[in-house]
Amino acid sequence: MEQDFWQARWRENRIGFHEDAPNTLLTQHFPKLGLHAGQSVFVPLCGKALDLDWLCTQGLQVSGIEFNQGAVEEVFARQGLEPEVIRQGDLICFQAGALTLFAGDFFALTPAHIGQVDVIYDRAALVAVKPEDREAYAAHINRIAGPAQQLLVGFDYDQSLMEGPPFSVPGETVRALYQETHAITLAEERAADGRIGERCNALEQAWLLKPLV
Numbered sequence: 001m002e003q004d005f006w007q008a009r010w011r012e013n014r015i016g017f018h019e020d021a022p023n024t025l026l027t028q029h030f031p032k033l034g035l036h037a038g039q040s041v042f043v044p045l046c047g048k049a050l051d052l053d054w055l056c057t058q059g060l061q062v063s064g065i066e067f068n069q070g071a072v073e074e075v076f077a078r079q080g081l082e083p084e085v086i087r088q089g090d091l092i093c094f095q096a097g098a099l100t101l102f103a104g105d106f107f108a109l110t111p112a113h114i115g116q117v118d119v120i121y122d123r124a125a126l127v128a129v130k131p132e133d134r135e136a137y138a139a140h141i142n143r144i145a146g147p148a149q150q151l152l153v154g155f156d157y158d159q160s161l162m163e164g165p166p167f168s169v170p171g172e173t174v175r176a177l178y179q180e181t182h183a184i185t186l187a188e189e190r191a192a193d194g195r196i197g198e199r200c201n202a203l204e205q206a207w208l209l210k211p212l213v
């Protein structure tokens with residue numbers, strides 16, 4: 001089961017996807033979305049990414065969801081925040097100040113949980129989803145958030161060289177998933193670092209998605 005796979009990765013500290021600084025594709029390209037303080041960003045499959053902290057420093061309302069409760073708790077602890085914790089059905093909501101993170105399954109999240117969403121920041125989330133679940137993932141993103149603007153950071157590589165996750169999500173797949181709802185622009189692509197860069201010359205790509213309506 002998908003959740004068991006990810007919980008084992010966290011338990012065994014096999015979290016090579018976690019970066020020790022905010023992703024620079026976020027810090028460079030997020031300002032292009034034109035958000036101002038007080039607007040809201042939703043971060044699906046957020047892990048304990050330092051990207052969350054960076055988004056908070058921009059004065060935004062930040063929400064996210066992650067299977068692993070320990071990861072969620074760690075984000076609040078490192079920000080020195082003591083969250084209010086409320087069980088909401090199968091999800092547990094942690095909230096303090098402008099930060100709201102849910103522990104539980106992304107697919108259990110409803111628009112009522114996250115409220116208004118101005119931007120979605122997807123880093124290593126779509127690429128973490130099994131290929132057969134991608135359409136459901138993109139449809140659920142659009143259902144719960146809008147569709148909203150999106151900064152999408154993923155990988156493109158030869159899938160025969162490595163098993164995912166992270167899976168390769170090339171431009172044609174991004175377009176197939178989102179072109180009916182969004183105008184899609186490649187903001188930047190660069191050689192990926194770490195294991196995925198060494199093993200398969202992966203490209204790390206930042207896509208900007210603007211709603212068509």
Ligand SMILES: C[S@@+](CC[C@H](N)C(=O)[O-])C[C@H]1O[C@@H](n2cnc3c(N)ncnc32)[C@H](O)[C@@H]1O
Pocket residue numbers: 002006007017018019044045046047048049065066067068104105106107123124125128166
């Ligand atoms: C590749 S990691 C990326 C984490 C984060 N975005 C980052 O940049 O560090 C994918 C994360 O999604 C979580 N995850 C996978 N499927 C999920 C689901 N259906 N609901 C909630 N979290 C999920 C995993 O536990 C894992 O932490």
